[in-house]
Amino acid sequence: MTNETFANIDSGRGDGARPRPLAETVLRLIWRESEISRAEIARSHGIARSTVSEIVGTLLPTGLVAEVGVGPSGGGRRPIVLQFQDHACVILGVEIGATHLAVALTDLRGRVLAWEHRNHAVRSDPDGTRALLVELCDACLATRPHGAQPLIGIGVAFPSPVDPHHPDQVSDLVLPAWQGRTGLEILRQRYGAPLMLDNDANLGALAEGWWGAGRGVDDFAYVKVATGVGSGHVIGGKIYRGATGVAGEIGHLAIDPHGGPCVCGLRGCLATLVGAPALVARALALRSEYPQSVLARAEPSIESIEDAALAGDALALQIAREAAENLGIAVAGMLNLMNPALVILGGGLARLGDVLLEPLRETVRRRTLVSSVAVSEIRTSELGPQSIAVGAATLILQAALADSSLFHSALSSVEAP
Template structure:
């Protein structure tokens, strides 16, 4: 997986084989800063061992000594810090109708950001070219001295089979059949490329930088063109037996509901997708001549803005959506008992205007006290969440296997 690419740079620094170097690296990353003695205490190893591992880790440039900490009654510790800027990561969000790219450091800080609308569904080659272009723009904007990123993460609006990640998108985007986006990116940038479903990566972003920090069991729901859930179980993304866990867009919530493209009746997607919300808004316009949207041809953004301005009609659409989402979320709570439920996608902008009716809808459908106790909240990561999650995926992979870091050899 590690590309033995063309650039023969400074001699790779050897990393100890043992999982211990790994553990130490990840520990320092999490704590941001820690002394050798503290690492030893927390990992249960001796100070001598940690001292030796740290001394082998220092030349990699991933960690460094950053001054001294407070005394605990004796000699002051030398603090070891993680070098967030030691490398960078490209995170790409391939949406249904747009491509966006984030360049991040190793702490999830977005250094550069590009977004462009594009007919992704119909144009695989153009999409790959656009993703490459935006990625290069991000790298160039950081100056000529900036090295290659350590890896690329890609989010796609489709289930990804962990067994064969190259056969992505086909199911939802037939035009993509046989086009190898990942291979194109790897060829262009010469670094490892990782893919996953957008909802899964959104969940990952929340787990590291958002509302789910410290929570290892939660569900992330992304409401966008489609609806998907990312399930984090015991700190890891859960994919199910065949990689399609969380595909909740076609859960039936009303056997008497309208027919869906999938052939069934009353799917969640027929009530809460971007398309459905806009249609519903337009249908209601005649009943609400006083709405700020009256006389316009609203899109999803206009609907959200109107709701944020407390327009009664927009709020009615949101309440209906909340009720329908609530049915599904109640099912998730009863079945999986997550510690938290987090809503992402553009609808998350609505904050309490969405959460409040949603909480009511859920409360009427859950029994077990502790299940009902899981908080339901909106994401605050905004429109960059998915791309950030894609970058985070690369970071997580590297911390679990430091051989991925440039200039570090296992």
């Protein structure tokens, strides 16, 4: 119930006073456009020029917006160009994986200013994880020149479902050694900044939506195919978490009820068919039929299968086709249920590009009822291994742009004297 540590829950609806509602709108617009004049703000939002002038007057002293020269004339006085100051604040994005940690320090445009990562036995060593986390965060923050830019928040990606109403709880099934608690309040205490937590696939989706393949798309799904298979869903520009925060388990969609058992206790899950272990096992099983394949010689790994498929190896292509078929069944089901405008394929298997996408698209086309569903695009991820940590930082940025008091509290703590 008490939720002092995490700012996850949308508490900004009807609680406090909302001074200058339009100020938020204007700030968001300046962020979105990066550079814009007062008159253009007024035009594009139907606000009076006088109001815009006044609001900008309150925005300038915060340092979030600055006047940078004049723009071209449109037949009259030349406009003063306002520019959002992407470097006014910084954000920490933390990725906690099953076996590694990564921390990104970003500016307000999602650019990575500092990057630290380390392999670690996260599953079995929660205390060590937290200590290492502090170390990596310190290292990232130390790169700031003279501590000029204040930290507005810390976003954390966690490798298990996160209940938005109880963000500090951890599923005992996924990380039993953590004893049901993240224990991340030390981060908030140490850095004095709000903390927000979410599932890793959700944050990968968020990052793609803000900076990658999903830019400008309001409803899309991000499917991560690696060792495991998971998905994050952005609906109306916001992460959809479901009633208890566990939405997006596409990996455990049943593809074949007569299929093999999954670690989760079910049968024929997508994860048992297209996860990395499944593809390796499939390579071993098919090896005798493809004696000339490079995979027939040495012990195959998921990387070697991917490399071989990209090189045109017949066995690897067969495996990719099969994976695409199974993935396509699940994606088609997801399209029928959730109807996103776009599906972004992430994780290691996305390396295959069109080798995977072409048969996948074909399967989806054959398996979706309504024509408008079939027009959903399927693309691969644009962001690299930093996507999840950047997504964690984006969680904070999104919150700050929705409620600029986060910016102001960070800035005032610096400018107070």
